Amino acid sequence: MSRFDTYFLLKEEDVIQYVREKSHFFPPDAKLACKEIGDGNLNYVYRVEDVETGRSLIAKQAGVTLRISKEMKLSTERNRKEAQILRLHAEVAPGLVPEVFAYDKTMCLSLMEDMRDFELMRYALMQHKTFPNFADQITTFMVNTLLSTSDLVMDHQEKKALVVEYMNPELCEITEDLVLTEPVNDNKGRNKVFPPIRAFADRELYQDNALHLEVAKLKFTFLNKAESLIHGDLHTGSIFVNKEKTVVFDPEFAFYGPMGYDIGNVTANLMFAWCNGNTYKAEAFCAWVEKTIVEVVDMFTQKFKARFAESKPDVMARTEGFLDWYAGEILTDTAGYTGTELLRRTVGMAQNKDVTSIDDEAARARIDRINITAGKSFIMNREQIRTGRQFLDTFLEAVSRQDEELRSNREENPVKRQGV
Ligand code: SR1
Ligand code: MG
Secondary structure, three states: OOHHHOOOOOOHHHHHHHHHHHOOOOOOOOOEEEEEOOOOOOOEEEEEEEOOOOOEEEEEEOOOEOOOOOOOEOOOOHHHHHHHHHHHHHHHOOOOOOOEEEEEOOOOEEEEEOOOOOEEHHHHHHOOOOOOOHHHHHHHHHHHHHHHOOOOOOOHHHHHHHHHHOOOHHHHHHHHHHOOOOOOOOOOOOOOOOHHHHHHHHHHHHOOHHHHHHHHHHHHHHHHOOOEEEOOOOOHHHEEEOOOOEEEOOOOOOEEEOHHHHHHHHHHHHHHHHHHHHHOOOHHHHHHHHHHHHHHHHHHHHHHHHHHHHOOOOOHHHOOOHHHHHHHHHHHHHHHHHHHHHHHHHHOOOOOHHHHOOOOHHHHHHHHHHHHHHHHHHHHOHHHOOOHHHHHHHHHHHHHHHHHHHHHHHHHOOOOOOOO
């Protein structure tokens, strides 16, 4: 009998005992220390370290309620699926995901590689650090994981089996609500709108029926387009980086969905990084982010087409013109989901520190207005946004438009604070 035969939520001292009892990672007499280092909205993440040698591993456990809200409950099964997907990703995208050492289905806990020589990308970007290999490596990760799990190159029966295996209704519902409903229709009253932009958000999001229609289409694409096994939450808090390497983790939202959802998460989160850099006048950093946005879109398209040509695609997918048409559809989805991510992180329940850490009220209001304007533009014009340059221009045009509006408001009304 072991106290770990029945599920309970571990504390730091329990994790040390667990690791001693259940894994051979450390020598039996090692002096171990443990610290909870989780930064996400859902799970508990512990670093266990041998204090003498510095060797360490990560223990990740799912709680019954979420960290972000005790009212939100989810099955702890999600961690089993995540461990399974990390192993699948390790096969198709070797070196781009952490290694999973073990999964314990009773404790809903995985033991995995500690990416100690890496930083969480969001925090590194908030310090205006740049990562020269990021665009290349993240596009390799996306092309490898998305193309290889799609009907384009898979046996269609095997692919359907994976669709069933990776059904993820609870986590998908979070996205359907938080990303694809609430930013334009706060039907559960959970949005967090920054008070100075309340009137702006009301007019631009809640009262714009044309926008609602397009977000509804994107929601139903997300619900119905079982295209690839997507990561499902590929923001910069799900990525570790250093100057050489990129590592993607936390695929608990994975399911068969539209490829563009992953790519759009990456592009939108680079835009949040730009917003932080622009606010603090980090010009070289912003120039790198701009270049990276262009490269992410264009490298994805180039590598996707090249890998498609190298593989043995479906016989009908080889029809002349099909690949260009298909890549265009992915980019349309990418633009749409870039837009929904920009909106949901601005007014939704789960926001991003790149923006929420901006203390100056007027500066934060400016950024929120930019992201709402850009988000709408990506959604409404998504069929015309096909190249990296067009992605960047759509964003920068929204910046210019907002700055122009703020300037003219200021001239008309010089004493009023420029929030709305
Ligand atoms: C209730 S979970 C809120 C958000 O955190 C996750 O990382 C996903 O992005 C989700 O939408
Ligand atoms: Mg996460």
